[in-house]
Amino acid sequence: MASRTRARCRRRDGCACAHARDGPGHHRFDDLRDNILSTVSHELRTPLTSIIGFSLTLKEHGSEIADTTGAEIVGHLNEQAGKLDRLLSDLLDLDRLRHGSIRPMFRPTGVGRLASHVAANHAADGNPVAVRADSIVAAVDAPKVERIVDNLLANAVKYTPAGTEISIRVERANGGVLIAVDDRGPGVPEERREEIFDIFNRGGEGSTKTPGTGIGLSLVAQFAALHNGRVWVEENPGGGASFRVYLPAEQTASARAPR
Ligand SMILES: Nc1ncnc2c1ncn2[C@@H]1O[C@H](COP(=O)(O)OP(=O)(O)OP(=O)(O)O)[C@@H](O)[C@H]1O
Numbered sequence: 376m377a378s379r380t381r382a383r384c385r386r387r388d389g390c391a392c393a394h395a396r397d398g399p400g401h402h403r404f405d406d407l408r409d410n411i412l413s414t415v416s417h418e419l420r421t422p423l424t425s426i427i428g429f430s431l432t433l434k435e436h437g438s439e440i441a442d443t444t445g446a447e448i449v450g451h452l453n454e455q456a457g458k459l460d461r462l463l464s465d466l467l468d469l470d471r472l473r474h475g476s477i478r479p480m481f482r483p484t485g486v487g488r489l490a491s492h493v494a495a496n497h498a499a500d501g502n503p504v505a506v507r508a509d510s511i512v513a514a515v516d517a518p519k520v521e522r523i524v525d526n527l528l529a530n531a532v533k534y535t536p537a538g539t540e541i542s543i544r545v546e547r548a549n550g551g552v553l554i555a556v557d558d559r560g561p562g563v564p565e566e567r568r569e570e571i572f573d574i575f576n577r578g579g580e581g582s583t584k585t586p587g588t589g590i591g592l593s594l595v596a597q598f599a600a601l602h603n604g605r606v607w608v609e610e611n612p613g614g615g616a617s618f619r620v621y622l623p624a625e626q627t628a629s630a631r632a633p634r
């Protein structure tokens with residue numbers, strides 16, 4: 376009688392686990408950890424190298440450098456440190472989400488005002504950002520919605536040609552709030568419109584030349600889910616991508632300042 380044997384684990388590190396190779400749950404966390412280690416160490420290196428280089432220049436030539444050049448160098452240092460800060464926040468959030476230790480705090484928030492505030496932080500990034508925001512007050516977790524908008528705007532800036540317009544809309548829809556971030560970049564091909572929300576999925580050849588970890592959109596999806604909402608991407612009718620987030624958030628009368 377033919378017997379079915381399970382395919383043995385074939386990890387090269389001598390793993391003797393009882394899971395079937397490629398079976399459900401097999402080394403999921405090991406794989407996640409390996410992915411995090413390789414992606415993050417790669418993404419850490421670039422800003423760290425810049426910080427080391429710029430700070431060394433200041434240390435060795437600080438007294439000879441003109442004020443304007445010094446200010447420029449400090450600006451670069453600040454920008455690179457911001458990238459590290461952002462990466463660290465993403466990792467901490469991933470960890471908290473994985474452990475289920477994020478408890479969203481839904482408070483009345485001016486969502487349009489919040490979006491304008493985040494858009495203003497991207498004003499110097501090289502693309503004009505147009506904001507069309509209804510004055511909506513809804514019960515959301517403001518820091519999470521800030522991260523959603525920030526990640527979508529950061530992507531729009533990163534994946535579209537400099538100078539092309541990005542727009543963000545915040546409007547009422549089906550008793551909740553719809554946030555749409557539209558750009559004029561290459562858009563997302565139909566066959567990739569779901570997978571890009573998976574962690575570490577960077578969606579194709581082109582993006583491998585662009586720095587990134589593939590964490591951003593998975594966080595957007597998980598933060599939307601904390602609100603019982605969802606995120607998806609469509610083709611922008613004018614060409615480019617249109618990322619949409621729907622939050623079925625209850626609308627209230629008074630707002631808390633975004634921060
Ligand atoms: N506005 C956009 N236009 C075109 N492609 C996009 C856009 N936003 C995201 N993508 C695609 O989706 C992929 C996943 O995006 P995600 O934000 O998760 O990761 P990332 O930008 O590569 O890295 P990071 O974690 O640093 O944000 C990107 O690598 C890119 O291929």
Ligand SMILES: [Mg+2]
Nearest residue numbers: 530587591592
């Ligand atoms: Mg991103």
